[in-house]
Amino acid sequence: MAARASARKSRAIHFSVSRFTARPEAPSLIFLALLIVALSASTPEFATVANLRGVLEQVAVVSIVALAVNQVVLAGEIDVSTGSLVAVCSFIYGDVATAHGEAWLALLAALMTGAVVGSINGALATYGRVPSIIATIGMLFILRGIVLLTAGAQVINLSADSRLFGAGTNFGIPTSLIVLATMFIAMYALSEHSAFGRDVYAIGGNPRAARTVGLPIYRVRWLTFVLSGLSCGLAAAVLLGQIGQLQATAATGFELKVIAAIVLGGTRITGGRGSNASPVIGAVLVGVILNALTLNRVPGSYELLVLGALILGAVAFDGCRQRLLGRGR
């Protein structure tokens, strides 16, 4: 009796282990755990509360956007306009906040700006038939050009009241992490417990089948772009709250960190496979690696190199895995 029970138990453990390793974020989570152990052993400054908290706070802004862009990628598209869009939304937020002193009004304005640009991106990529990478790269440059032209050398300094969404703590937890947690729960609910969330996976996994069963492919993809735009508005509020001041070059190269977080976290870049945990785990992974570079006094000029190598390594890993396991499609 006891032997049978323990056999059942070990089978159950085996089952849950294999369920875990089949999850898209499993490799990155294992890698992250090993990395944290190695860094704790090798770098004494790493495993301190202050440092880890700093890493998480830095990661918050990237994660917020990555959670939404993750949906775009899952639906089989891509959005690389986020760097410039966060900059535009930050300026809108900063201008409204300094003019009216109302942080919530500023947030609303930033969210609306993000939604408008996101819906333009989405409309171009779906109804306009412009490949999303082309549409969003074009938008990346247009928006950066607009920011550089209108803001120029102007620097905005925010008052403490307007830094509501990024600075300070609530219940002992940094505000930016509370915003991130809220965003995660919202995206999880949307993705796992709504028809829209199921449609996103279905469309990314097999667009032709999705079309055959009558899913509104264009509308769903368009909505993911709107979501991505909204997240840029939210991220702008958090970012400005954290840094308190703003220049026209803000968030340059941000879009690469977002894409890196998503693909490193285990979401397939061609869509259909991934999870809501992937972008957050990926963002933490990027954050920990960049933090390790800083702690070990590697010059900042290596940051881009590491980021590029990480993205390439992640997509190559996924490519090899697909090739070895036989292709899904």
Add this chain to the structure above:
Amino acid sequence: MPAVILSRRLPRLDRNVGLALVLIVELVIISALVPGYFSLGGLFDASRQFAEAGLIALGMTLIIITGGVDLSVGSLLALVSVTIGFSYQAGLSLATAILAGVAVGALGGFFNGVMVTALGLHPLVVTLATFALYRGIAFAVSKANAVSNFPPWFAFFGEKTIAHLVPVQLVCFVLLAVGFSIVLGRTAFGRRLYAIGHNELTARFSGVNTAAVKIAVYTLTGCLVGLAGVIYTSRISSARANAGFGLELTVIAMVVLGGTKITGGSGTILGTVLGVLILSYLQDGLAFAGVRSDSGLIVTGAFLIVAVLLNERFRKEPR
């Protein structure tokens, strides 16, 4: 029957004639609005600015025809430039440094091609990664410093003119454009590019070594980036890791403006050359009129989106 053939041939003819008309109208408008802009010397002089992007656009046309894309060209140009500058500073002779630069360009393109074909990854993803990687290497190698103590003869590639009128790089661009046009339109290799872009699986089953052809076009583009890197470094006589920022956007915009289908299968070198001229003279005109250079980003981005949008809208065949 001849009517059918004629109507089939008309669209392509139409497009390039249309682009040529756009170019002429654009030059007339700029000349009318900006006093002192129009002169033969000025038009030739502007080619200094666009020869680099134009050279890369020739290779990019081939890549896009096969259904691929290369986002890493701007970063690779920076890497080439840094290779030339810093290997020269490290004691190599300048001629060797230039060769090393071109070799790095070819190698970068080759690496893109191998990653795309061997791993079966989408070129957008691969080249987005190398977009960060190549510039990252350039920054790491140069430690964000610049080299600018080149000997005077190095200026030949970017500064000299033939008969006091035609810049050296323009001659280079024209010769290569003619060469690429012949390769694309008159050789079996060119036909294979269209075949792969139309339907890669069919091309492979028809006996085309698709992997080899794709690696070849990425490597070829890498060589052109190497050449463009030499010209660029010579023109501004400085090697720095932030060179060619946003160049990939300009180049892709030129190619799709010239009528190459972004998803592959159709496109011409003549169209690309017209796309190069239209976008470059627009930017040149804006710069001449004293508009801030940041607006160049907006113009290029908008042209890219609008060109693809119109291409896809007015394409007759189903996608």
